[in-house]
Amino acid sequence: MTTIAVVTGNPKPASRTHGVALAVADAVAAKLERPAERLVIDLTDHAPRLFDWADPELTRLNGEVAAADVAVFASPTYKASYTGMLKAFLDRYGSNGLAGVTAVPVMTGGWPGHLLAVEVHLRPVLVELGASVPSRGLYVTEPELAGLDAAVAKWAEAAIPLITAAIKA
Amino acid sequence: MTTIAVVTGNPKPASRTHGVALAVADAVAAKLERPAERLVIDLTDHAPRLFDWADPELTRLNGEVAAADVAVFASPTYKASYTGMLKAFLDRYGSNGLAGVTAVPVMTGGWPGHLLAVEVHLRPVLVELGASVPSRGLYVTEPELAGLDAAVAKWAEAAIPLITAAIKA
Amino acid sequence: MTTIAVVTGNPKPASRTHGVALAVADAVAAKLERPAERLVIDLTDHAPRLFDWADPELTRLNGEVAAADVAVFASPTYKASYTGMLKAFLDRYGSNGLAGVTAVPVMTGGWPGHLLAVEVHLRPVLVELGASVPSRGLYVTEPELAGLDAAVAKWAEAAIPLITAAIKA
Amino acid sequence: MTTIAVVTGNPKPASRTHGVALAVADAVAAKLERPAERLVIDLTDHAPRLFDWADPELTRLNGEVAAADVAVFASPTYKASYTGMLKAFLDRYGSNGLAGVTAVPVMTGGWPGHLLAVEVHLRPVLVELGASVPSRGLYVTEPELAGLDAAVAKWAEAAIPLITAAIKA
Numbered sequence: 016m017t018t019i020a021v022v023t024g025n026p027k028p029a030s031r032t033h034g035v036a037l038a039v040a041d042a043v044a045a046k047l048e049r050p051a052e053r054l055v056i057d058l059t060d061h062a063p064r065l066f067d068w069a070d071p072e073l074t075r076l077n078g079e080v081a082a083a084d085v086a087v088f089a090s091p092t093y094k095a096s097y098t099g100m101l102k103a104f105l106d107r108y109g110s111n112g113l114a115g116v117t118a119v120p121v122m123t124g125g126w127p128g129h130l131l132a133v134e135v136h137l138r139p140v141l142v143e144l145g146a147s148v149p150s151r152g153l154y155v156t157e158p159e160l161a162g163l164d165a166a167v168a169k170w171a172e173a174a175i176p177l178i179t180a181a182i183k184a
Numbered sequence: 185m186t187t188i189a190v191v192t193g194n195p196k197p198a199s200r201t202h203g204v205a206l207a208v209a210d211a212v213a214a215k216l217e218r219p220a221e222r223l224v225i226d227l228t229d230h231a232p233r234l235f236d237w238a239d240p241e242l243t244r245l246n247g248e249v250a251a252a253d254v255a256v257f258a259s260p261t262y263k264a265s266y267t268g269m270l271k272a273f274l275d276r277y278g279s280n281g282l283a284g285v286t287a288v289p290v291m292t293g294g295w296p297g298h299l300l301a302v303e304v305h306l307r308p309v310l311v312e313l314g315a316s317v318p319s320r321g322l323y324v325t326e327p328e329l330a331g332l333d334a335a336v337a338k339w340a341e342a343a344i345p346l347i348t349a350a351i352k353a
Numbered sequence: 354m355t356t357i358a359v360v361t362g363n364p365k366p367a368s369r370t371h372g373v374a375l376a377v378a379d380a381v382a383a384k385l386e387r388p389a390e391r392l393v394i395d396l397t398d399h400a401p402r403l404f405d406w407a408d409p410e411l412t413r414l415n416g417e418v419a420a421a422d423v424a425v426f427a428s429p430t431y432k433a434s435y436t437g438m439l440k441a442f443l444d445r446y447g448s449n450g451l452a453g454v455t456a457v458p459v460m461t462g463g464w465p466g467h468l469l470a471v472e473v474h475l476r477p478v479l480v481e482l483g484a485s486v487p488s489r490g491l492y493v494t495e496p497e498l499a500g501l502d503a504a505v506a507k508w509a510e511a512a513i514p515l516i517t518a519a520i521k522a
Numbered sequence: 523m524t525t526i527a528v529v530t531g532n533p534k535p536a537s538r539t540h541g542v543a544l545a546v547a548d549a550v551a552a553k554l555e556r557p558a559e560r561l562v563i564d565l566t567d568h569a570p571r572l573f574d575w576a577d578p579e580l581t582r583l584n585g586e587v588a589a590a591d592v593a594v595f596a597s598p599t600y601k602a603s604y605t606g607m608l609k610a611f612l613d614r615y616g617s618n619g620l621a622g623v624t625a626v627p628v629m630t631g632g633w634p635g636h637l638l639a640v641e642v643h644l645r646p647v648l649v650e651l652g653a654s655v656p657s658r659g660l661y662v663t664e665p666e667l668a669g670l671d672a673a674v675a676k677w678a679e680a681a682i683p684l685i686t687a688a689i690k691a
Contacts, residue, residue: 063232093275098271100235139642147656150654297635304638401573401574405570433647437609437612438613478603
């Protein structure tokens with residue numbers, strides 16, 4: 016069994032960003048040889064406790080994500096970077112807390128202008144935590160959300176073979 | 185009257201990072217022609233409400249910082265970047281929410297290896313919010329904290345003339 | 354007399370990027386109290402000698418730019434960052450080689466997607482060299498080039514007061 | 523046969539940076555199931571022609587690197603980033619010019635302070651060119667050069683399994 020975690024850091028519940036993250040997880044799952052189990056976390060459900068480092072539920076979730084084979088980390092673009100909410104969850108990890116995880120950074124934005132945030136801001140955090148990020152991240156703009164399947168499929172063509180190869184590493 | 189705001193995003197209260205931020209504010213105040221008023225915010229005091237965008241106290245604090253002449257934004261280095269806690273406060277601003285503010289990014293870290301986070305991660309967030317960041321940011325390592333005055337003075341020599349000039353712009 | 358240097362790192366001579374840099378220099382000059390002298394360098398004229406660190410002409414140009422009050426550094430976007438040509442010129446400086454210079458980073462690109470390169474890639478190089486970068490950088494997309502004056506004017510409104518204040522610092 | 527390319531962008535010939543890049547290539551080769559062929563390029567040998575986009579030798583070298591299975595791209599740290607020389611070689615590629623290549627970013631620096639340049643500056647260029655960068659990059663400081671084998675071995679433990687898995691993708 017392969018586990019794919021989805022972690023979305025959007026203050027709005029059930030956001031479109033979360034929808035993109037779930038679509039990415041589905042696209043990865045569809046290409047796996049083994050059936051995949053999904054672990055889905057919408058951080059807004061845990062907002063008031065994110066900075067409480069002793070919170071048992073968040074500690075458990077941190078552990079489950081660290082044990083996943085693949086983890087999709089998704090954020091809307093706030094102030095040309097990832098949200099404080101997503102970073103707050105990642106800050107809870109110790110050094111190399113995502114070692115062994117194949118990570119996929121995903122961001123959404125109103126327009127293309129902040130696209131580089133995926134590679135220069137979000138990916139380095141995941142690499143610092145010891146995750147492998149073998150593919151490009153995915154940045155989806157608001158106009159592209161209407162054709163989300165096409166946007167994900169375009170990204171998936173080059174990205175998913177790299178992700179599935181990394182799982183086996 | 186010139187107002188200097190200090191905003192520290194460290195989950196630990198009264199942290200050494202907060203001490204560095206206060207020392208930077210003092211160094212700026214000492215070079216102003218007019219007396220300075222200080223506005224000091226330790227975000228850990230507001231942690232459970234940072235993602236509640238209707239919270240009246242945080243909304244008030246956001247407004248007071250935006251009205252300051254100079255604002256020092258300080259964070260320890262977590263995962264090779266600023267904390268989610270600091271970003272959560274900055275995420276509460278609307279577009280160009282720090283226009284007219286002269287901002288000073290400050291970070292502390294265990295070792296020099298993450299020094300560039302000040303310029304490549306924290307500063308771009310402040311620029312995106314419309315602040316002017318005319319000087320280098322300051323990154324202080326743990327060994328340097330023992331001689332904090334010297335570390336701040338070394339940075340201040342080139343930085344503070346640029347900061348005071350920007351206040352008048 | 355105030356000196357404004359323009360340095361463009363585009364392999365194509367007399368490029369549109371160079372045109373944007375000149376327009377930025379004009380916009381700054383128009384707001385100065387004193388008349389401005391311009392120093393214009395199109396690096397493509399010096400391409401074969403950029404890595405020859407003993408080249409007397411380039412050494413002279415490096416020195417003249419370092420002595421300018423304001424310097425506009427312009428590059429097209431290549432591979433989501435500044436060009437190797439512009440960086441080659443900047444690499445010739447010693448530590449803090451642009452101390453005392455107020456710098457303006459300018460980039461052009463085919464589309465908005467690489468806009469953040471100005472703040473996360475080009476600006477940190479100028480800051481590392483000791484320059485002050487008090488304003489936002491300017492990123493102009495190909496469609497905006499048709500209305501270049503408007504694009505520059507929009508940027509100039511907030512940027513130029515910060516630049517002129519920094520000159521006097 | 524697996525091909526490992528080494529491309530070093532250091533104005534000094536036979537630099538220590540080049541030595542680090544060769545050691546990384548050796549470490550990768552030692553873990554391959556098949557024998558590896560090496561393609562070694564010291565860009566300083568081609569400096570005066572790097573901006574001549576019609577140069578036949580450089581065009582050939584660009585093509586050979588793009589056809590390699592693994593490519594190590596190495597640069598000393600100049601002005602807190604990669605060199606203009608390395609970027610000049612990468613700028614010669616068209617869009618997605620390194621698709622299918624597993625890339626390893628390597629930088630050397632006088633001290634740890636610019637370590638993040640590997641992840642925030644060099645890696646995004648390689649990703650933009652379509653390369654897969656599944657492992658952390660390697661940053662080696664001058665004091666570490668004395669024990670280069672140890673520095674490479676420490677990095678290799680987590681990195682090389684990810685690199686060899688990506689080759690097969």
